[in-house]
Amino acid sequence: xxxxxxxxxxxxxxxxxxxxxxxxxxxxxxxxxxxxxxxxxxxxxxxxxxxxxxxxxxxxxxxxxxxxxxxxxxxxxxxxxxxxxxxxxxxxxxxxxxxxxxxxxxxxxxxxxxxxxxxxxxxxxxxxxxxxxxxxxxxxxxxxxxxxxxxxxxxxxxxxxxxxxxxx
Numbered sequence: 654x655x656x657x658x659x660x661x662x663x664x665x666x667x668x669x670x671x672x673x674x675x676x677x678x679x680x681x682x683x684x685x686x687x688x689x690x691x692x693x694x695x696x697x698x699x700x701x702x703x704x705x706x707x708x709x710x711x712x713x714x715x716x717x718x719x720x721x722x723x724x725x726x727x728x729x730x731x732x733x734x735x736x737x738x739x740x741x742x743x744x745x746x747x748x749x750x751x752x753x754x755x756x757x758x759x760x761x762x763x764x765x766x767x768x769x770x771x772x773x774x775x776x777x778x779x780x781x782x783x784x785x786x787x788x789x790x791x792x793x794x795x796x797x798x799x800x801x802x803x804x805x806x807x808x809x810x811x812x813x814x815x816x817x818x819x820x821x
Contacts (some may be wrong), residue, residue, distance in 0.1 A: 659674065665709065666711070669692050669693070669694065669702065670702060670706060670711075671815050671816075672691070672692045673688060673692055673699070673702055673703060673706065674706065674711060674712070674815055675815060676688055676691055676692070677715070678811070678812040678813065679812070681715045681716070683767065685699055685700045685703065688703070690760075691764070699734045718811065726756075726774035726775060726776055726800060727775075727776060727777065728774070728775040728776070728777065728778070728781065728803070729773070729774060729775075729803045729806070730746065730772075730773045730774075730775055730781060730800050730801065730803065731770055731771070731772055731800070731801040731803070732770070732771045732772075732773055732785075732789060732798050732799070732800050732801075732804050733763075733767040733769070733770050733796055733798070733799040733800070734766055734767060734768060734769040734770070734771065734789065734792075734795050734797070735766070735767050735769040735795070735796050735797035735798075735799075736769065736793045736794040736795055736796060737796055739793065739794045743793045743794055744793075744794075746793045747792055747793040747794055747795075747819050750792050750793065750808065751771070751792065754788060756758075756773050756774050756784065757771050757772070757773055758771075758773065758774060759772040760772075767768050767797075767799065777784075778802075781802075783798070785798055785800070
């Protein structure tokens with residue numbers, strides 16, 4: 654069994670900052686007053702800390718997590734995409750195109766045989782098949798798509814670990 658311990662908190666953050674981030678990741682709807690009470694500060698210093706965490710980029714945004722299944726998107730699919738060599742302009746067009754397609758939730762460039770991996774929401778298999786031919790294969794430089802259809806989610810979170818574990 655691996656033994657681990659938490660690493661030190663990043664130098665720019667103290668324990669109260671970490672607690673604020675932890676609480677906000679669990680429930681971003683908490684008011685500044687509620688956060689202040691839970692971390693042991695008065696409201697003004699807590700608000701200033703939250704503003705600093707935003708300004709320094711620790712908090713990128715505050716959003717509502719919507720249930721995709723209630724909206725009819727029953728499938729989550731990971732599409733691995735193979736591409737031809739692209740010029741800088743073509744690559745920019747590819748990124749612009751994927752950013753304009755709402756069903757593509759995430760897109761990552763990857764090492765290996767394939768060049769990018771996308772997380773896509775789809776209502777059903779027939780829709781996804783049409784999406785491949787009508788959208789994905791028409792993206793700049795895309796020559797092949799391999800799909801991994803998920804069966805069920807065992808864990809799905811946007812929460813980021815606030816410290817990294819050490820294994821040695």
